[in-house]
Amino acid sequence: MGGVFCDINISHHLFFARLYFAFDDKKDPVYSVAHIVKYFPRAPNDLGKLDIVMTYTFSANNINYTKDNQTLNIDTTDLDNYYVGKEIPIVYYRVNPKYSKIDYYHASLKR
Secondary structure, eight states, X not given: OHHHHHHHHHHHHHHHHHHHHHHXXXXXXXXXXXXXXXXXXXXXXXXXXXXEEEEEEEEETTEEEEEEEEEEEEEGGGGGGOOTTOEEEXXXXXXXXXXXXXXXXXXXXXX
């Protein structure tokens, strides 16, 4: 009986150790810029807002990364400000840059 409890206890600790290190990797974000490779606007809503769905690319550690189907909500009047090649702010994890997203809180995206 004690052996089963010991095995469960060890498994429990190993599970939480792996969970801790999985989240620990994400504590070191890198703020950078990416370039829009392609995009398309969705239909605007009644409030004059629309989503643009984009693919962007960026470089980290001399490796190029691409992220597809990223959505950004903008005013319809700002649509002309988004084009292929435009820089957009992103954040990625230093340990694994393939985990990236648009930095929605960046001042350049605030209006």
